Amino acid sequence: xxxxxxxxxxxxRADRSFALKELSLxxxxxxxxxxxxxxxxxxxxxxxxxxxxxxxxxxxxxLLGMSVPGDMPRILARVGYVPExxxxxxALTVAEQLRYHASFFPMWDGGWAGELVDRLGLDPTRKxxxxxxxxxxxxxxxxxxxxxxxxxxxDEPTDGLDPVVRRDVLTAVLDYVGETGATVFISSHLVHxxxxxxxxxxxxxxGRLVTELPxxxxxxxxxxxxxxGPPQLPLDPxxxxxxxxxxxxxxxxxxxxxxxxxxxxxxxxxGVGVTLRDVVDLDLEESFVELLxxxxxxxxxxx
Amino acid sequence: xxxxxxxxxxxxxxFALIPFLLAAFGLPLLVVQGLGGPDMSGATxxxxxxxxxxxxxxxxxxxxxxxPGLAAATGIFLALSAWxxxxxxxxxxxxxxxxxxxxxxxxxxxxxxxxxxLPAVALWGGALLASASVTLPSGxxxxxxxxxxxxxxxxxxxxxxxxAAAAGTVRTTLWIVSAALAFVLFGNLVPQILTALxxxxxxxxxxxGAVGEALARMPGPFEVFTGKWMLIxx
Numbered sequence: 369x370x371x372x373x374x375x376x377x378x379x380x381r382a383d384r385s386f387a388l389k390e391l392s393l394x395x396x397x398x399x400x401x402x403x404x405x406x407x408x409x410x411x412x413x414x415x416x417x418x419x420x421x422x423x424x425x426x427x428x429x430x431l432l433g434m435s436v437p438g439d440m441p442r443i444l445a446r447v448g449y450v451p452e453x454x455x456x457x458x459a460l461t462v463a464e465q466l467r468y469h470a471s472f473f474p475m476w477d478g479g480w481a482g483e484l485v486d487r488l489g490l491d492p493t494r495k496x497x498x499x500x501x502x503x504x505x506x507x508x509x510x511x512x513x514x515x516x517x518x519x520x521x522x523d524e525p526t527d528g529l530d531p532v533v534r535r536d537v538l539t540a541v542l543d544y545v546g547e548t549g550a551t552v553f554i555s556s557h558l559v560h561x562x563x564x565x566x567x568x569x570x571x572x573x574x575g576r577l578v579t580e581l582p583x584x585x586x587x588x589x590x591x592x593x594x595x596x597g598p599p600q601l602p603l604d605p606x607x608x609x610x611x612x613x614x615x616x617x618x619x620x621x622x623x624x625x626x627x628x629x630x631x632x633x634x635x636x637x638x639g640v641g642v643t644l645r646d647v648v649d650l651d652l653e654e655s656f657v658e659l660l661x662x663x664x665x666x667x668x669x670x671x
Numbered sequence: 672x673x674x675x676x677x678x679x680x681x682x683x684x685x686f687a688l689i690p691f692l693l694a695a696f697g698l699p700l701l702v703v704q705g706l707g708g709p710d711m712s713g714a715t716x717x718x719x720x721x722x723x724x725x726x727x728x729x730x731x732x733x734x735x736x737x738x739p740g741l742a743a744a745t746g747i748f749l750a751l752s753a754w755x756x757x758x759x760x761x762x763x764x765x766x767x768x769x770x771x772x773x774x775x776x777x778x779x780x781x782x783x784x785x786x787x788x789l790p791a792v793a794l795w796g797g798a799l800l801a802s803a804s805v806t807l808p809s810g811x812x813x814x815x816x817x818x819x820x821x822x823x824x825x826x827x828x829x830x831x832x833x834x835a836a837a838a839g840t841v842r843t844t845l846w847i848v849s850a851a852l853a854f855v856l857f858g859n860l861v862p863q864i865l866t867a868l869x870x871x872x873x874x875x876x877x878x879x880g881a882v883g884e885a886l887a888r889m890p891g892p893f894e895v896f897t898g899k900w901m902l903i904x905x
Binding site for chain 1: 672674675676678679682683756760761762763764766767768769770771
């Protein structure tokens with residue numbers, strides 16, 4: 369499968385407290401890839417690395433099959449980028465900002481930009497400095513979409529927006545993807561927002577990629593199971609034990625959170641003499657929290 | 672790309688530029704106030720003698736530092752305004768545009784340089800008006816165009832120097848300023864210390880003065896600031 373974004377063993381040290389560590393990541397072409405992680409986990413730094421805005425200490429980055437930073441201008445002509453913080457000129461009006469932006473992008477679709485201005489309810493004569501956060505968010509999305517990009521990179525695009533604006537913005541993205549089949553890389557710490565739209569998920573924590581998998585595996589593969597008479601150590605299980613806790617109740621019993629679960633794996637417990645009492649689905653947020661907990665070296669619950 | 676870049680810079684600076692334009696237009700008019708009066712014999716204008724001509728030049732000399740000063744201030748203002756928003760937005764927008772960084776910087780520099788023509792035109796207009804408003808003693812001439820061209824060159828030089836210094840990160844700019852200050856400090860201190868330690872020959876060493884001289888005198892790049900800024904001359 370072709371990759372729209374590919375990072376191989378990328379490391380970058382910001383200071384003593386934060387670094388990207390041996391980050392390898394692959395975003396399949398045509399996918400909507402949700403990039404999850406708590407604040408300060410390195411999501412924006414990762415984006416800045418593959419957007420050529422910082423130079424990694426080691427590793428290799430390719431975007432749309434081209435090398436970063438060597439082919440950067442050619443890459444950026446095909447990438448629509450919505451950064452975490454507004455970056456457009458506050459002195460300009462919406463129409464002036466559109467004209468300025470359009471002059472740099474060969475694939476700029478002026479007609480569609482006009483349609484989006486109407487659809488998103490923006491006033492072309494309004495000065496950017498006087499726009500609300502929601503209006504600025506819409507403008508940034510409009511600029512990225514009207515470039516007709518093959519890859520959309522959205523860094524917390526709906527952070528701080530009200531639900532109506534958030535829906536408008538995400539609908540515009542989904543419409544574009546439905547029409548063009550473009551790849552979307554969207555970072556967020558709002559787990560439920562990504563659950564609805566993404567087909568791949570990567571989870572970052574403390575500068576490391578904790579996991580990367582299709583959304584269906586993420587949604588369905590992480591379970592909480594309750595066991596009676598569990599062994600001291602899991603004996604080579606066919607799934608990953610993210611955490612284990614003593615459960616309340618009579619007799620020795622434990623609750624495990626496991627990744628990569630499939631129903632036929634129940635047989636494993638029969639083989640090791642343990643009673644599987646319960647298998648509970650976790651919602652995406654719980655799965656996300658469990659994954660983060662298990663990935664942290666100081667986690668006392670880790671198996 | 673250049674035209675939108677020029678528009679953005681113009682829109683950012685247009686109001687703040689007004690005082691510079693007014694100053695550039697008004698300075699030549701201010702300079703000629705009171706010139707061209709009668710000399711000791713009562714003669715005025717072309718009939719006035721060489722003493723009057725000397726007085727005019729001496730009076731004008733008082734104003735000459737204001738021209739390079741205004742040019743430097745205008746150039747610095749334009750340079751800092753060129754990068755102001757980019758710095759505030761941590762250069763994210765510029766770095767997300769599909770142009771090489773050198774090309775982006777060149778476009779931005781060209782936009783500022785084009786705007787720098789406006790104060791020079793304002794000064795030229797003021798100088799032409801000032802020249803027309805006085806009758807100079809015989810032997811003196813007005814050079815409004817030469818003054819305006821020198822003014823433009825000085826603005827562009829200050830603009831280019833500060834544009835380059837401000838183009839990098841704050842850290843880079845601090846390094847440049849620190850290096851310059853360190854040079855001035857050590858350039859003055861080291862010869863004094865060596866002289867105090869008994870190396871008398873170092874008493875005559877003036878490294879900072881020599882470098883300053885090399886930069887500010889022909890063919891140094893900053894000669895445009897220290898050269899003749901004469902609207903009225905022989």
